[in-house]
Amino acid sequence: MLVGALSAASVALVALVASTVIVVNTPQEEPPTGGTDLTAFYDSALHARPHPAEVDIVDHPLYDVAMPEPVDCELPELRTGSDDSWEAFANEAGTCLNDLWAPVMDELGLDPDLPEITVTNDALATDTDDSFTLAYYESDRGLITVVLPSVRQVGEQIPDDHEAHVWLALMGHEYAHHVQYATGILGISHDLRRRAGSEADELDTLRRTELQAECMAGVGLRGLTDPDGDALDVVNEHFNGGGDLDTHGSAANRAFWLESGYTSPTVGGCNTYEASDRDVT
Known part of the structure; x- marks a missing residue:
């Protein structure tokens, strides 16, 4: 799963971080009425459909839009032990992501409400010692929530000079669900997913959705960090370095889609719904 030189303890640690990304990267939803409980929390209600036309997720006009140009983003220094510092960091990251994605929304003729961002010290009731939530998006509330106990636990394994990139990618992934x-x-x-005739079909759709969000996290990294920096490598090292996941894809595919968002000329680089099966396993 990882480079063979790593110890068994290190392998277990990285796998745990990957499993937290699984929950983190999943927007909330009511459990599906059929199929397998994937411990994914979504809200399925589209209380105000933002586009009057019929949506085709394979051939969507979004994919023809050029990747947004970089924007200046001066993130405040993150002191991970401080609730106020985390809230300031998360909200500034959200502001930067709003600015980055605004031209894309304009190109599509959309004017969606901007998501609110908050932090909490309350873990989800469904969290376990092996799989817990770092952040989640609720579409019905237009809200991204960062779960502070979880990010602090994972952050203990991330070098201080890498944390800003890692947590910006987390915010970018949740913003991608928006x-x-x-x-x-x-x-x-x-x-x-609700109409899926089998667990395999349900998982395939979920993986395509989550890998697209991972790709859009790459869009965020490209647009908000130094293009000559190491943000892409840092995030792949800590979040996509190991641990193949039925719901979010293999480590190799997660890294592939993050890089696709970072390097592609159009948002079509994030069209996971048209991708071959091998790229979304």
Whole structure:
């Protein structure tokens, strides 16, 4: 799963971090009425569909839009032990992501409400010692929530000079679910999962949704960090370095899609719904 020189303890640690990303990267939803409980928490209601036209998640006009140009983003120094510092960091990251994605929304003729961002010291009741939530997006509330006890636990294993990039990618992934919601993609994905005839089909749709969000996290990294820096490598090292996951894809594919968002000329680089099966396993 990882480089063979790593000890068994290190392998277990990285796998744990990967499993937390699984829960982290999943927007909240009511449990599906059929199939397998994937411990994914979504809200499926599209209380205000942002686009009057029928949505095609394979051939969506979003994919023709050029990747947004970088924007200046001066994130405040993150003192991970401080609730106030975490809230300031998360909200400034959200402001930067709003600015980054605004031209894309304008190109599509959309004017969605901007998501609110908050932090909490309360873990989800469904969290366990092996799999816990770092952050989540609720479409019905337009809210991204960062779970502070979880991010602090994971952050203990991340070098201080890497944390800003890692947590910016986390915010970028959750913001990507907002982009999916605003464009109608998230609602169609939910419908496909509910109508899935098998667990395998349900998991396939979920993986495509989550890997697209990972790709859009790459868009955020490219647009908000130094293009000559090491943000991409840092995030892949800590979040996509090991641990193949049925719901979020293999480590190799997560890294592939993050890099696709970082390097592609159009948002079509994040069209996971048209990708071959081998790229979304």
